[in-house]
Amino acid sequence: MTATENPPSIEKLSIDAVRVLTMDAVQRANQGHPGAPMGLAPVAYTLFTRLLKHNPRNPSWIDRDRFILSAGHASMLLYATLYLSGYPITLDDLERFRELGAPTAGHPEHWEVPGIEATTGPLGQGLSMAVGLAVAERWLAERFNTPEHTVVDHHTWVIASDGDIQEGVTSEASSLAGRLGLGKLIVFYDDNKIQLASPTALVFSEDVSARYEAYGWQVLEVGASSDPHKDLDPDEIESAARAALAEADRPTLIRVHSHIGFGSPHKQDSTKAHGSALGEDEVRLTKEVYGWDPDKHFFVPPAVLEHWGETVERGAAAEDDWEDRFRAFSAADADAAAELRRIVTGEGLPAGWVEELPRFSPDDPAIATRAASGKVIQWAAARVPELVGGSADLASSNNTDIDDGGDLLPGQYGGRNLHFGVREHAMGAIVNGLTLHGLRAFGGTFLTFSDYMRGAVRLGALMKLPAVWVWTHDSIGLGSDGPTHQPVEHLAALRAMPNLTVVRPADANETALAWRFALAHDDRPTALILSRQNLPILDPEQIPSDAIDRGAYVLSDPADGVDPELILIGTGSEVSLCVEAAATLTAEGVKVRVVSAPCLDTFAEADPAYREAVLPRRVRARVAVEAAVQLGWDRWFGPDGAFVGMHSFGASGSAEDVYRHFGITAERVAAVGRDAIAASADA
Incomplete structure (x- = not known):
């Protein structure tokens, strides 16, 4: 294979810069996925330099386009593109690809580098999250745009792999996206016909275009040439993307017929380019194909940096234009402008939102x-x-x-x-x-x-x-x-x-x-x-306002403030069983504490002194009650305690009959409590 241009244009140099940085980073790490970034470099270049509405100087601009790399294994495509576009990521970060503590993790991590909109890697998740982003954009637009002021108007772009398209979650999300007519969702589908272990044809023969058309999507194609030497054309990519931008009522799938590992003399269009470093010799040969010096590593010509850098000025101008429109919107409706900014930037919930929390009375009927x-x-x-x-x-x-x-x-x-x-x-x-x-x-x-x-x-x-x-x-x-x-x-x-x-x-x-x-x-x-069955309502005066923050609390104690000899710990519907069992045991003269533990996660994080106050170590007789398996409970009921719950799958029958069948009753809790007291006395 030989270089296709001599001398190469600035656009080809800029595209190949993504490929060279990818090869060098994956080779230095000796692991990663070079093939997809090498094949998709023209897509990333065209998207970030011609299409994407973004400002690398302000990656959190409210009305920016959102870009999701659903094919998260191709992370170097994103890292190299963000670096070249002027985002706050350094060449040193690229050199530390996949190293502990580096922002350039094996798969992109949300906002670890500004410009990474979501953590991706588990295939299908990125494209499916993008549907949510696109829904949110439409929701905000309908809530805040007016005939005079358009302040929410952006697109959600995705690069997805064949693996993304095969995942079931993507089918679910794409079906709903088509039903909702999300015209501002645009997905580049990298149809390179190779996946990690085999050609896609071994496992995947469906007509993806027909499937997406059936979902209600517009489907376009680029790069259909079978010539292994022919690179993707930025003009063709842009033309398809402009057609997608013009479609208001349907999401768009742009099927990209790329060559995985493009330019690699021995590994292009093979599984060898997918999930491992190309090897030092192959990297040298591929750089020669591109017309780059094989002895230079992590090198980008100044002219390429300057060309990519034009993205910054375009982005700044786009944001300035939006800021002018937002100021006009704010002058017309300051409250709406402030609310939009609050929501999108995550500045917190409205003032006073926590007031008048609903309270339920024990005199009210039981309620699920x-x-x-x-x-x-x-x-x-x-x-x-x-x-x-x-x-x-x-x-x-x-x-x-x-x-x-x-x-x-x-x-x-x-x-x-x-x-x-x-x-x-x-x-x-x-x-x-x-x-x-x-x-x-x-x-x-x-x-x-x-x-x-x-x-x-x-x-x-x-x-x-x-x-x-x-x-x-x-x-x-x-x-x-x-x-x-x-x-x-x-x-x-x-x-x-x-x-x-x-x-x-x-x-x-x-x-x-x-x-x-x-x-x-x-x-x-x-x-x-949450329960299906109705549950008695507890006295709200007995429930501290920070019950969930602390995770567990003392619901009831023996009369006259004496120390308990038994602690019953319950969650959810089983707390009422603990209360009932405590009443039975108290009538027998047993000193019982009932602890409601709505959140074991926060209880585990609570101050040790508070945990000791709720579950004092001196009280060894404890019974935990939960209609679930015991796993994780041993920490809380201790060496002399016991568990009343499930040790198998359930059974069909009325709730009352099923609880009795599995021995999750107040009577059983009381009996196990008596045994726990006896066991602690013998310890």
């Missing part, structure tokens, strides 16, 4: 925490205008609808109720995208189906996004739907996830505090684990 959550959502929605959300076709069961919030529909994007359909995984990713854009978003389904969306939940936790997950039907208490729908291992699995705060409230009042906690914390997602 899912129903209580629905009532609290109305309170929150009235105070937090950017609160939006929905359910995976379970809104009436999850109680997630915002009354009078309106539905978000094609061409009617100002609604606050999103209908995700039976698409749990896409819902998780889309909620992440909405949250990345500044909205406070929630998504709901049954707790057992949190498994379907775990990949998105994990990524949101990794990015510390303040999404709220409303997971109802939280135990065997959902009854006759049976073990397929009765989550038993889910609480343990979710509590094992870093940065995810899992809250299982015992009643309506703890549910109100849980929602307040979730909205007050903008540095982590919160999972609300």
Whole structure:
């Protein structure tokens, strides 16, 4: 293979700079994915220098276009492009690719370098989050734009790989994007016909273009030549992108027929270019193909830096133009302008939003925490205008609808109720995208189906996004739907996830505090684990206002302030069982403390002195009660304690019968409590 231009144009030099930096960085690290960046360098160049509305001097500009590298394994494409475009990333950062502490991680990490809009790598997540970003843009535009003032008007761009397109989450999200007519979502699909272990033809033969057209997308193609020496043409890429920009009512998929590892004499168009360094010899040969000095590493000609640097001036001019429009908008409606800025920049919730938290009386009828959550959502929605959300076709069961919030529909994007359909995984990713854009978003389904969306939940936790997950039907208490729908291992699995705060409230009042906690914390997602069955309402005077922040608290103690000899610890629906068992034991003369532990995550983070006050080590007789598996509880009930819960899958039957069948009753808790006292006495 020989160089295609001699001497090369400034555009070709600028494109090849991305390739050379990629090869050098991956080779120095001796690991990474050079092939996709080498094939897609013309796309990145065209996008960042001709199409993307962005300002490298101010990467957080409100009305910037958002770019998501869904093919996160091709991270050097993004790092090299950000460096050349003038973002705050250095050549030294590129040289430290994949090193501990470097901002150039193996896969892009949210805002580790300004310009990285989302953490990507698990394939399908980036494109699916981009759907959420595109929905948020349309929501903000409908809420804030006026006939006289357009202050929200940007696009969401994505580069996706064949692996992204194969993932199921992408199918879910793309289907919904087509249904919603998200015309400002544009995806470059890198159809290079090679994946990590094989050619795509070995596993993938569907007509992707026809599939996306069936979803309701516009589908375009570039670079269809089979000539292995023919590079992608920036003019052709731009032409397709301009056609995408002109399409207002459909998202666009631009199918890019690229050559993975373009220019590599021995590894282009093969799996050898996908997931490992090319090798020193191959890097030298490839640089020679490009017409670059093979003995220079991490070198960019000054003319290339100057050419790419023109992006900065264009971006600054675009932002200046927007600032003029925003000032006019602010002069016309200062409150709306301030609110838009507050939402998108994450400056916090409106002043006074926490006032008049709903309180429920013990004299009221018992109420399921899912129903209580629905009532609290109305309170929150009235105070937090950017609160939006929905359910995976379970809104009436999850109680997630915002009354009078309106539905978000094609061409009617100002609604606050999103209908995700039976698409749990896409819902998780889309909620992440909405949250990345500044909205406070929630998504709901049954707790057992949190498994379907775990990949998105994990990524949101990794990015510390303040999404709220409303997971109802939280135990065997959902009854006759049976073990397929009765989550038993889910609480343990979710509590094992870093940065995810899992809250299982015992009643309506703890549910109100849980929602307040979730909205007050903008540095982590919160999972609300809610019951299907009705639960007695606790006396709000017995529940401290910081119950969720501290994680556990003493709900009741022996009379006259004497020390307890037994502690019963419960969460969610089992707290009422602990209260009932305590009454039985107290009548027998046993000194019992009942602890409600709505959030073991925050209790583990609480001050040790507070934890000791709630669970004093001198009281060795403890019983933990939760209609789930025991995993994770040993820390709290101690060596002489015991656990009342699940040790198998559930069963179909009424909630009352199923609880009795598995021995999760007040009578059993009392009996196990007596045994724990005896065991501690013998210790």
